[in-house]
Amino acid sequence: MATLPVSLDEVRQHFGPHLSRATGMRLDPGVTPDKVVKTHCCFCGQQCGIQLLVKDNEVIGFEPWMEFPFNQGKLCPKGIKRYLQGSHPDRLLHPYEHDPSAPGGFKPLPYKEAIARVASAIERIQSQHGPQGFGVLTGASLTVEKAYLMGKFARVCLKTPYIDYNGRLCMVSAAAANKKAFGVDRAANPWSDILGAEVVWISGANVAECAPITTDYVWQAREHGAKVIVVDPRLTPIARTCDLFLPVKPGRDTALFNGILYLMIEHDWLDHEFIRQHTVGFDDLAASVRDWTPKRTAEVTGIAERAIRQAAEWWGTAKTSFLMHARGIEHHSHGVENCLGAINIVLASGRIGREACGYATITGQANGQGGREHGQKCDQLPGARDIANPEHRAYIAKVWGINQEDLPGPGVDAYEMFRKIDRGEIIGLLSICFNPVVSLPDNNFVGRMLEKLEFYVAIDFFLNDSARYADVVLPGSLQEEDEGIVTTAEGRVIKINKAVECPGEAREDWRIIHDTAQALSRPRGFTFSNPREILDELRVASRSGIADYSGISYEKIERQDGVFWPCPADDHLGTVRLFEPESWNPVAQGKGPFYFPDGKAHFNVTAYRPPAEETSRDYPLMLTTGRVVSHFLSGTQTRRIGPLVDQCPDPFIEIHPQLAARIGLVDGDWGTAESRRGSCTLRVRVVKTIRPDTIFIPYHWPAEKSANQLTIAAQDPISKIPEYKVCAVRLKKAAAPPPTS
Amino acid sequence: MPVPEANEFFVDPSRCIGCNGCVQACTECDTHKGYSMIQLDYVDQANSPQTVPVVCMHCESPTCAEVCPADAIKRMEDGVVQTARKPRCIACNNCVLACPFGVPKMNTAMHLMMKCDMCYDRTSVGKKPMCASVCPSQALFFGTRGEIERLRPQSRPLNTFKFGAQIIKTKVNMMVPARSTVEHLDVVGALYEPTVGNQLEDSLSPNGIDIEEMESESGKP
Numbered sequence: 001m002a003t004l005p006v007s008l009d010e011v012r013q014h015f016g017p018h019l020s021r022a023t024g025m026r027l028d029p030g031v032t033p034d035k036v037v038k039t040h041c042c043f044c045g046q047q048c049g050i051q052l053l054v055k056d057n058e059v060i061g062f063e064p065w066m067e068f069p070f071n072q073g074k075l076c077p078k079g080i081k082r083y084l085q086g087s088h089p090d091r092l093l094h095p096y097e098h099d100p101s102a103p104g105g106f107k108p109l110p111y112k113e114a115i116a117r118v119a120s121a122i123e124r125i126q127s128q129h130g131p132q133g134f135g136v137l138t139g140a141s142l143t144v145e146k147a148y149l150m151g152k153f154a155r156v157c158l159k160t161p162y163i164d165y166n167g168r169l170c171m172v173s174a175a176a177a178n179k180k181a182f183g184v185d186r187a188a189n190p191w192s193d194i195l196g197a198e199v200v201w202i203s204g205a206n207v208a209e210c211a212p213i214t215t216d217y218v219w220q221a222r223e224h225g226a227k228v229i230v231v232d233p234r235l236t237p238i239a240r241t242c243d244l245f246l247p248v249k250p251g252r253d254t255a256l257f258n259g260i261l262y263l264m265i266e267h268d269w270l271d272h273e274f275i276r277q278h279t280v281g282f283d284d285l286a287a288s289v290r291d292w293t294p295k296r297t298a299e300v301t302g303i304a305e306r307a308i309r310q311a312a313e314w315w316g317t318a319k320t321s322f323l324m325h326a327r328g329i330e331h332h333s334h335g336v337e338n339c340l341g342a343i344n345i346v347l348a349s350g351r352i353g354r355e356a357c358g359y360a361t362i363t364g365q366a367n368g369q370g371g372r373e374h375g376q377k378c379d380q381l382p383g384a385r386d387i388a389n390p391e392h393r394a395y396i397a398k399v400w401g402i403n404q405e406d407l408p409g410p411g412v413d414a415y416e417m418f419r420k421i422d423r424g425e426i427i428g429l430l431s432i433c434f435n436p437v438v439s440l441p442d443n444n445f446v447g448r449m450l451e452k453l454e455f456y457v458a459i460d461f462f463l464n465d466s467a468r469y470a471d472v473v474l475p476g477s478l479q480e481e482d483e484g485i486v487t488t489a490e491g492r493v494i495k496i497n498k499a500v501e502c503p504g505e506a507r508e509d510w511r512i513i514h515d516t517a518q519a520l521s522r523p524r525g526f527t528f529s530n531p532r533e534i535l536d537e538l539r540v541a542s543r544s545g546i547a548d549y550s551g552i553s554y555e556k557i558e559r560q561d562g563v564f565w566p567c568p569a570d571d572h573l574g575t576v577r578l579f580e581p582e583s584w585n586p587v588a589q590g591k592g593p594f595y596f597p598d599g600k601a602h603f604n605v606t607a608y609r610p611p612a613e614e615t616s617r618d619y620p621l622m623l624t625t626g627r628v629v630s631h632f633l634s635g636t637q638t639r640r641i642g643p644l645v646d647q648c649p650d651p652f653i654e655i656h657p658q659l660a661a662r663i664g665l666v667d668g669d670w671g672t673a674e675s676r677r678g679s680c681t682l683r684v685r686v687v688k689t690i691r692p693d694t695i696f697i698p699y700h701w702p703a704e705k706s707a708n709q710l711t712i713a714a715q716d717p718i719s720k721i722p723e724y725k726v727c728a729v730r731l732k733k734a735a736a737p738p739p740t741s
Numbered sequence: 742m743p744v745p746e747a748n749e750f751f752v753d754p755s756r757c758i759g760c761n762g763c764v765q766a767c768t769e770c771d772t773h774k775g776y777s778m779i780q781l782d783y784v785d786q787a788n789s790p791q792t793v794p795v796v797c798m799h800c801e802s803p804t805c806a807e808v809c810p811a812d813a814i815k816r817m818e819d820g821v822v823q824t825a826r827k828p829r830c831i832a833c834n835n836c837v838l839a840c841p842f843g844v845p846k847m848n849t850a851m852h853l854m855m856k857c858d859m860c861y862d863r864t865s866v867g868k869k870p871m872c873a874s875v876c877p878s879q880a881l882f883f884g885t886r887g888e889i890e891r892l893r894p895q896s897r898p899l900n901t902f903k904f905g906a907q908i909i910k911t912k913v914n915m916m917v918p919a920r921s922t923v924e925h926l927d928v929v930g931a932l933y934e935p936t937v938g939n940q941l942e943d944s945l946s947p948n949g950i951d952i953e954e955m956e957s958e959s960g961k962p
Contacts, residue, residue, distance in 0.1 A: 022768070022775055029771035029862075061769060064874040075875040077765040208758035212877035215758055219878060223893050237758035237790045629760045643768070647761050657787070667787065688788050 002429075002456035002469045005098050005105030008703065014104025015463035016090035017635075019642035026060045026083075037499040038065055041079040042141070042479035043632045045363035045489040046070065046213050048079055052480060052499045059083040059480055059499055069561050070191065070490070076212040077630050077644060084641045085478060086500060090462050092475035093504030106463070106473065111505045115512075117472055118430075119519035121455040122158065125428040131408075135162035135417050135426040139433025140170060140371030141633075143484025143496060144549075145534040146509050147367065148382055148541070149526075150432065151375025154408075156400055156525050157517045161408035162426060164378040166434045166633075168414040170327065171368045172377075172719040173335030174361035180336070181343040181602050183587055183595025184546050185384065186369065186491040188578045189322070189358030190564070191217050196356030197322040199314050200228045203253060203342060204328015204725070208237035209629040211326070211362045211489070221322070227314050231256065232328060233624055234654070234696055235689035244311055247691055249302035250624045250726035251611035253329040257341025258289045258608060259297025260312045264348055265289070269316025271350025278592060279347055281603035288605040300608065302691070315345065320356040327364060327626070331724040333612040333714040340604040347601055353579030353593055363489040365633070366479070370487030373547040374538060378411035382538060383545020392545075399541045400525055413720035415440060415713060421449040432459040432476060432509060437466040438634035438702045441711035441722040442677045459512055464636040465702040475506035482508040484531045485557065491578075492562035493552050510534065543568070544586055546595060611726040612714030613676075615693075619728035621659070623673060625699045625707045626725075635700035651701050652685045655731070656692040660684065663731055670734035673697065675727055678709030681738040695731060699724070704738045747885045750859065750873065751898055752796060753916035756880035759783070759792035763872035763881055770871050771862045773824070776848065778857040779872055794881060796872065797822060797844045797857035798902075799912035805836035805845050805856075813854070820912040821861065825854040841904040895919050 004011065025031045033053040040047040049068025053061040062083055064073035095114030096106035109117070125133045136158065138150040147165075154163035178185040194200060194217040207214050215238060222228050222241070230239040231246040231253070239245045248256055264270055265286055275282050298305040315321065323346050329338040343359065351357035363369050374382040375396075382399075385392035387410050397404040412420065418440070420426040429450075440446045450456060450469040458467035459476040467473050480499040487493045502508060507515070510531065517526035528534045532554065543550040551567040552574075563574040566585070575583075579593040579601075592599015615622060630647035631638040638644045653671050665671055667686040672679055673695060682697065682705065690696055697707040712727040759781060767777040780795040803822045806814040813829035814836060816822045825836070825845075832852040836845045845856045860870035868874070873883035882889060889898060898914035917923065 027774050029774055064869075064871075066869075066874065073869070073874040074877050074879070075762060075766070076877050077761045080762060080765045080769065080875060208760065208878070212758065212760050212762070215756075215878040219756055220892065223895055235790065237792075240790050241755055629758075643765055647765075686787060689790055 002453040002471060003451045004468055005100040005102075008468075011105050011463070011468050015106070015468075017640045018089050019645055020084040020088045020640060021642040022084065025055055025058065031055055031060060033060060036063060037497050039480065039497040039499060040486065040494055041075070042082055042085070042366060042637070043078045044211060045365055045368040046211055047366060047486055047488040047494055048075055048213055050075060050079055052083060054499050057500045059086040070488070070492070071213045074213050074216065077647060078632055078638060081641050081643045082637075084643070085637050086480060087503075088462070088640060090640055091503060091506070092461060092463060092473065093506060095475060095505065096463075096473045098471045105468070109472070111507070114472055114474060115515045115519045118457045118474070118516055121428060121457070121471070122516075122520060125455060126158070129427050131159035132162055133426065134158055134160050134428040134430070135420070136160065137414060137417065137429065137431040137434040137436065138163065138165040138376045140165055140167040140365040140368045141479070142367060142371060142376075142433050142509065143482070143486055143531065144367060144370040144374055144493075145484040145531040145538065147371045147376045148374040148538045149510050149513055149534055151380075151382065152400060152525060153513050153517065156402060157520065157522045159406065159408060161378070161411035162417055162420070163376060163411055164414040164417060165371065165376045166414065166439060167365065167368060167372045167377070168720060169439055169722060169724070170364045171330070171361065171372055173330035173332070173716055173721045174325070174339050175372055176336045176719040177339030177343060178361075180604055181340060181347070182579070184578065184585070185372070186547070186565070186578060187360035187363070187489055188352055189360055190490050190492070190576050193356050193358040193577065194218060194221050194322045195224075197221050197226050197320050197358070199318040199321040200226050201231075201315060201321065201323040202229065202238065202242075203231040203323070203325040204330070205324060205326035205362050206232070206234070206236040206238070206328070206626055207362070210364070210627050212629060214362060229311050229314065233691045233694045244307060244314070246301075246303045246307050246311060249691065250622045250694055251332055252301040252608075253332075253338040254334060254341045254606045255292065255297055255300040255608045256303065256308070257338070257345055258292040258606060259294060259301070259308055260315060260345050261285070261348060262289045262292040262297070263294065263309065263312035264316045264345065267313070267316060269312070270348050274350030275348065278594065279601045279603055280598070281605075282348070285344060285603040285605050288607065315349065318349070318351070321349065321351045322356070322358040322360075324360050324362055326362040328725060330361070331721060332726065333716055333723045334609045335716045335721045336718045337606040337609070341606045344603055344606065347603060353577065353581060353583075355577075360489065367486040369489065369491060370485065370493065373487070374542065378413060383542035383549070384547035385545050396541060399537070413715070415715060415720065415722060418446055418449045421452055427453065428455040429453050430457045430459070431466065435464045435466045435634035435636055437469070438706060438708065439699070440713075441708050441724060442713040443706060443708040444678055445713070459509060460636070461506065462636055462640065465634065474512050475504070476509045476512060477502050477506060481506070482510075482531065485535065485552070485554070487565065488562070491564050493549065493557060493565055493567075494562045495554055495557045546586065548586070612723055613712050613726075613728045615728045619675065619730050621729050621731055622694045622726050623675065623707075623710055623729040624694055624696050624725050625711060626696065627700065628698045631698070631700040633700065634702070639700065648698075651682050651698050651705050651707065653682050653731070654685045654687055654690050654696040656690050657686050657688060658692040659695070659731070660686045663733060665733055670737055671731055672734040673710060673729050673731050675710040675712070675729045677712065680705070680707060680709050681734045695729065748864075748869075748883055749886060750796075750870070750913045751882040751884075751889050751916055752794065752913060753880050753882065753893070753896060754791070754793045755916070756878040757792045757794055758878045758880070759790060760877055762875050762877055763794050763796075766871045766875045767857075770860055772858060772860070773855060776855060778846070778855060794872075795842065795844060796881065796913065797859070798842050799859065801910040801912070804839045804841060804909070808835040808839040810835065821859045822856070823858045823861070824856050827853055830854055841902070841907065841909060889916075899923070
């Protein structure tokens with residue numbers, strides 16, 4: 001039974017989060033490191049280059065890596081303090097089993113015994129309920145090799161269709177929109193194309209806090225005359241220095257893009273030649289936006305009409321531009337349409353596939369890009385292949401040495417897997433690199449579902465908030481304890497280098513998977529002896545696929561400071577910018593630059609739909625959620641690093657002074673936000689930089705501090721991304737802090 | 742020369758995103774590991790996300806050193822003003838109170854005033870200071886004047902400041918909009934007695950001094 005073995009307080013007392021701070025060798029300037037390892041940050045999708053200083057198998061500090069071209073030494077506080085996650089008091093050094101009589105509720109277990117226990121539980125559940133009775137949840141912070149291996153493990157070893165990953169909460173709306181519009185899912189341009197843009201359009205991206213290094217690119221463009229347009233319900237640090245700020249009402253981005261297109265058509269700010277030669281579907285789209293007058297756009301989006309007109313004019317008349325967006329427009333029940341709306345105004349301008357003419361989503365997780373290409377997604381096979389496509393299935397089945405009929409079909413998204421637990425269809429679960437009880441919406445439901453599992457095994461380096469529900473916990477590897485490749489927000493494939501060995505009985509994640517396959521007596525296909533061998537197989541598996549990695553090697557990455565995919569041959573340098581006019585791709589076969597048989601990009605009609613949950617008399621406000629600069633995702637790592645916790649110890653409710661006055665709140669008061677699903681009491685922060693009809697809570701915290709107690713599990717029908725960015729809430733003054741903190 | 746002459750330090754608060762990267766990175770410097778010599782302040786958080794990194798400006802004629810009764814604070818030949826010398830510092834706090842930029846901090850546990858030494862250990866071996874190396878938005882920039890002119894055509898460096906009647910020239914530059922005059926809200930004009938400082942002026946300038954005029958006043962174009 002997957003329940004908390006002892007009280008939450010008792011688990012926390014033994015397994016943390018405790019705070020690590022620099023002590024001993026890490027504080028001693030006299031210590032000379034044994035080695036300096038060039039690698040990358042373990043956190044966001046920018047994957048800044050960093051050098052780790054290592055002494056006696058411990059990362060004792062860092063040195064900026066000035067030569068790595070993307071960040072040239074720059075790092076945000078997370079990257080600076082990341083080294084404190086190693087040699088951490090909370091580090092899991094053994095496997096553990098659920099045992100209410102043990103301190104903290106978990107008893108150490110010898111590694112072999114733990115693996116055997118996991119294998120027998122899988123065997124038992126699958127023999128009783130069929131292979132699909134067991135599910136796998138994975139994550140986009142895993143290297144490409146591990147992501148590939150997890151997909152193969154689920155399909156070949158466990159024979160279950162039920163695998164999905166935490167990128168479901170992150171990049172899938174943009175991915176789906178990119179596939180619909182361009183036929184390929186990758187940032188179209190390297191970040192260097194931001195520098196020459198005349199207009200930089202940023203929709204729903206808190207660049208300064210979530211992708212800090214990108215700030216310098218944006219402001220460098222601005223130094224040379226670029227106009228910066230920021231669309232966000234909150235005036236974030238990047239918006240403070242922008243030229244035009246559009247404070248959009250949460251969930252109304254499609255309306256804004258439609259309204260911009262209306263003005264582009266009205267003023268003939270269109271690239272007719274590009275539209276005619278390289279796209280299809282413009283006429284239908286143009287007809288569909290006929291009603292999106294500036295007045296109506298203003299009414300729906302809550303943005304002043306004058307500002308909408310100004311934005312359209314700057315965008316419409318620019319010669320070069322870069323449009324970027326992030327979760328702000330993607331985390332919606334119409335996230336795909338929001339992204340398509342953005343792509344529509346890019347295609348109508350004709351400004352793509354050229355220097356300083358770009359479009360990109362700012363991918364959120366370390367391997368957000370690579371992790372969504374090689375088969376840990378429920379509907380996908382390696383090389384960004386489609387699991388429902390017979391040709392794709394046949395190719396991968398051949399690579400894996402199995403019969404095509406034995407390859408499971410499409411599974412379901414991560415949230416749907418929890419609904420399947422509810423319905424008794426998934427009985428056992430393995431999770432790695434995923435902390436669903438913090439990161440999924442309406443997470444009180446998620447906690448109940450973990451309790452319902454007959455068997456739950458979690459692989460992690462710390463006992464994360466979800467792993468506390470596990471029957472068996474296996475100690476996996478920190479990023480710096482293994483090697484492998486990762487694909488950055490730019491589409492640049494880079495190499496993570498091993499700095500230290502796994503401590504105690506902890507193992508590289510891929511070894512744990514191998515050992516489990518062995519213990520299940522299903523070792524076929526799981527006999528790699530290192531990540532390089534996994535990459536070699538992935539190169540074959542991705543060959544001729546859309547995400548073609550077949551020409552990528554560790555050596556080429558080192559030589560070139562990364563390789564942009566597609567890279568289809570050993571002598572191919574990679575593809576820095578997509579959609580260049582004369583470019584070749586395997587789908588268009590030379591007919592045009594886009595990844596469709598005719599080589600043309602697709603305009604998509606984007607009908608405006610309001611959020612799943614509109615405000616009402618009882619719930620009159622909109623809640624939007626997001627990150628702060630010093631924490632990452634569910635906080636498993638950053639809530640354990642002292643200096644990062646000092647910077648932001650607790651979540652808060654950000655509100656406008658008008659709202660504060662109406663409710664009788666002042667800065668620092670306790671406030672309770674309530675939705676139809678849950679409530680959350682936190683201190684309020686009163687600032688003029690948020691819409692008065694919207695409140696904001698950062699989401700990195702668990703249990704009573706978790707914003708996801710409130711959020712709604714409404715999902716985009718195509719991408720299945722949850723609607724984290726808007727739901728209906730009410731706010732009231734609270735007499736006291738929450739009962740436990 | 743520990744700091745190559747070609748490289749200078751430039752601060753551009755308009756770029757600061759409040760990420761605290763500089764503050765966190767400063768604690769990683771070998772000469773004062775575990776302590777940050779940088780403060781990051783919100784100007785008025787209720788009204789704006791504007792933040793300002795406060796680093797030592799390394800004055801040509803450092804007030805902190807001038808008011809030190811123990812002669813513990815030294816300005817090196819290269820213009821870097823160093824942390825108080827441990828054997829001399831009497832932890833009297835004069836420097837903390839006198840610095841017009843609010844930079845020096847008293848480490849009460851160590852009875853020592855500590856401040857930025859512009860990463861002496863790094864700059865002396867040709868590296869950039871830690872904070873300017875990592876700053877994601879390059880609000881803190883370390884490079885040549887040529888580089889800053891090429892990279893930031895909309896701004897220009899300023900290193901002359903006026904506090905009441907005191908004019909201070911600094912080694913560190915503050916980036917200001919390229920075409921603007923500097924507004925000085927000078928309460929001194931309304932005082933009965935003038936303040937004292939290292940440069941006393943008989944006649945007080947009016948508000949809205951032109952920068953060129955001020956720079957020529959301090960003897961450098």
